[in-house]
Amino acid sequence: MSLIGEGANFRGPVRAEAALAYAEPSAAGVGDYLALMKPRVMSLVVFTALVGLAIAPVHVHPVIGFTALLCIAIGAGAAGALNMWYDADIDAKMTRTAHRPIPAGRMMPGEALAFGLTLAAGSVAFLGLVANWLAAGLLAFTIFFYAVVYSMWLKRSTPMNIVIGGAAGAFPPMIGWAAATGGLGVEPCLLFLIIFFWTPPHFWALSLYRSEDYARAGVPMLPVVAGDAETRRQILLYTIVLVPVGLAPWALGYAGALYGLTALAAGAIMLVLALQVRRERRPAERASRRLFAFSILYLFLLFAVLLVEQGWGGLIGRVAA
Amino acid sequence: MDERHQDQGIVLTEEQKRRRRARSIAIALSLGVLVVLFYLVTIVKLGPGVLNRPL
Numbered sequence: 524m525s526l527i528g529e530g531a532n533f534r535g536p537v538r539a540e541a542a543l544a545y546a547e548p549s550a551a552g553v554g555d556y557l558a559l560m561k562p563r564v565m566s567l568v569v570f571t572a573l574v575g576l577a578i579a580p581v582h583v584h585p586v587i588g589f590t591a592l593l594c595i596a597i598g599a600g601a602a603g604a605l606n607m608w609y610d611a612d613i614d615a616k617m618t619r620t621a622h623r624p625i626p627a628g629r630m631m632p633g634e635a636l637a638f639g640l641t642l643a644a645g646s647v648a649f650l651g652l653v654a655n656w657l658a659a660g661l662l663a664f665t666i667f668f669y670a671v672v673y674s675m676w677l678k679r680s681t682p683m684n685i686v687i688g689g690a691a692g693a694f695p696p697m698i699g700w701a702a703a704t705g706g707l708g709v710e711p712c713l714l715f716l717i718i719f720f721w722t723p724p725h726f727w728a729l730s731l732y733r734s735e736d737y738a739r740a741g742v743p744m745l746p747v748v749a750g751d752a753e754t755r756r757q758i759l760l761y762t763i764v765l766v767p768v769g770l771a772p773w774a775l776g777y778a779g780a781l782y783g784l785t786a787l788a789a790g791a792i793m794l795v796l797a798l799q800v801r802r803e804r805r806p807a808e809r810a811s812r813r814l815f816a817f818s819i820l821y822l823f824l825l826f827a828v829l830l831v832e833q834g835w836g837g838l839i840g841r842v843a844a
Numbered sequence: 845m846d847e848r849h850q851d852q853g854i855v856l857t858e859e860q861k862r863r864r865r866a867r868s869i870a871i872a873l874s875l876g877v878l879v880v881l882f883y884l885v886t887i888v889k890l891g892p893g894v895l896n897r898p899l
Contacts, residue, residue: 547854548854548856548860548864549860549863549864549867550859550860550863551863551867552863552866552867553863553866553867553869553870556867556870584888586884586885586888587885587888587889590881590884590885593881652885653885653889
């Protein structure tokens with residue numbers, strides 16, 4: 524199937540001779556290409572990768588560090604573009620995503636596919652040349668995991684989609700660490716686990732009050748398949764696992780007291796909110812919305828404190844020495 | 845579709861022209877940033893070694 528033909532099919536019937544003679548002019552603006560890269564997801568990826576890079580016990584030249592982060596950001600954008608290319612049919616049915624460039628008809632699917640593949644190849648190659656090939660390999664695997672394993676396979680086939688697929692969002696700190704050190708260690712693995720166990724409560728809290736959207740699109744999210752009560756139980760269970768995992772960097776001696784206190788306080792709030800979600804019953808959704816909002820702050824706080832304590836603190840120490 | 849229209853191909857609307865121009869500017873800027881980055885990374889990674897080659 525040609526890319527042009529695919530786009531023409533999506534946007535409605537096109538006379539065969541016209542499709543053969545001319546490629547339809549693109550209606551996509553620069554903003555549409557930026558939206559394709561999921562800038563909000565990208566900002567979280569860049570932040571967690573920055574923490575992975577900053578806490579690494581080696582000096583990284585600012586230019587190399589900046590370029591590595593740029594490559595990771597572009598790689599994340601590539602994964603987002605490939606996801607939007609593949610999920611255009613689902614996006615068109617959901618209120619939250621119907622305005623995205625492809626379902627809104629401003630961009631042909633082929634444009635998004637070409638954009639995603641170009642960015643993916645470019646970011647991986649550049650990261651390999653600038654930093655090292657372990658980091659580039661991890662970035663390539665992350666893009667593959669998100670675009671193929673999550674988007675093409677898990678998302679439409681199992682309610683565990685965001686549990687397993689969450690690994691894609693958990694890799695950036697490991698890529699950041701690998702870009703700095705050329706290897707892996709316990710610290711980035713702990714950061715991976717924090718994001719991995721944070722993802723289910725975060726997304727299931729959202730899916731509790733968006734379940735009609737997911738049901739309409741035929742996405743087997745947990746509330747659609749297993750019901751409201753089971754989702755609330757699973758949110759609590761994953762939060763119970765998340766809190767000690769969040770404390771692990773401090774407990775194992777990789778982070779200081781400030782991090783320990785922050786992880787303890789924020790973890791306690793997460794647990795209280797998860798308990799409130801467990802007690803809540805539909806159509807009430809206030810607790811779910813609160814947990815979703817606080818979960819973003821939780822992850823940001825943990826990583827920000829780690830960055831200040833280990834990253835900047837360590838950096839200042841290294842410069843002073 | 846008449847003969848004249850076929851010769852002209854697809855005629856872009858003003859909005860399509862504006863968006864194409866914006867995309868072209870964005871591509872030019874991205875290429876400019878890449879050129880600067882390649883230069884900086886080369887200098888940082890090779891340092892004085894850039895000049896140290898057989899003539």
